[in-house]
Amino acid sequence: QKEVEQDPGPLSVPEGAIVSLNCTYSNSAFQYFMWYRQYSRKGPELLMYTYSSGNKEDGRFTAQVDKSSKYISLFIRDSQPSDSATYLCAMIGSNYQLIWGAGTKLIIKP
């Protein structure tokens, strides 16, 4: 079993919809959680960074962490075609190494 599980998709939604992307993890020691966005043929770029449980909002993006369920989510409001990308979750494990989900491919249809 992988330490971080993420549905690879693709997830296809119409423009303007609310998108929910999720990851589950098995190691209760994880404290730092990240969402990276990766456009096709580009490197990942940090989108959201949260510590411990709770919500963090940045514009149309909200990151949510539920440590009791070992579950993290990224919500995108008013989704745009420019949001079409692969979204990777990551968590900091031992020796400060990042443990990655496989990524979810998101397609926003105009």
Added chain:
Amino acid sequence: NAGVTQTPKFQVLKTGQSMTLQCAQDMNHNSMYWYRQDPGMGLRLIYYSASEGTTDKGEVPNGYNVSRLNKREFSLRLESAAPSQTSVYFCASSQGGTDTQYFGPGTRLTVL
């Protein structure tokens, strides 16, 4: 600020050939990383350098070597390429610890 740069962008090798992937960062970061990304596998850490003068193995180090040339540069070498090393390789850098990692544009490597 260029951030993290990688060369080459693309490379095709024959089995058994060697090559070095170059990475440089201009953010004065202490730590640098090499990852490979394969379909359905996410990013896997090959080697990292927590600070200048140190290197450590990651999750998938076999078949690779690294050199932290100075604070700016971190190279990845394939001594005898194998088809299983066909992948996209990303270099990243950070200040270290829990700091954000910043990624380069990647090198697409095909081994025939």
